[in-house]
Amino acid sequence: DKLYIQDVIREDMLADRFGVRLDPATTHVFLCGNPAMIGIPRWENDQPAFPETTGVCQLLHEKGFDLDRHGHVGNVHTEKYW
Numbered sequence: 001d002k003l004y005i006q007d008v009i010r011e012d013m014l015a016d017r018f019g020v021r022l023d024p025a026t027t028h029v030f031l032c033g034n035p036a037m038i039g040i041p042r043w044e045n046d047q048p049a050f051p052e053t054t055g056v057c058q059l060l061h062e063k064g065f066d067l068d069r070h071g072h073v074g075n076v077h078t079e080k081y082w
Helices: 005-010 013-018 056-062
Strands: 029-033 042-044 047-049 076-080
Touching (some): 005 056, 029 056, 047 056, 056 076
Antiparallel strands (some): 042 047
16 A cells, blocks of 8 residues: 555554654654655745645644744754755
């Protein structure tokens, strides 16, 4: 079966299958790879404007994670791969 990381995050598969909970209070997430998968937002007045395709950044943001941005270190860290 083909599985996307967005599905793993959206459906809490890490918790269900491996007992690992992604908790914004205790977890840092590092993302690198295909920009469509990551979904790095543009920032408008300190609010994220996510791409049309739902990426991991948006899913984590919706779960209470804080995204890195200029002048602010959160608990979701990204690297542009290309």
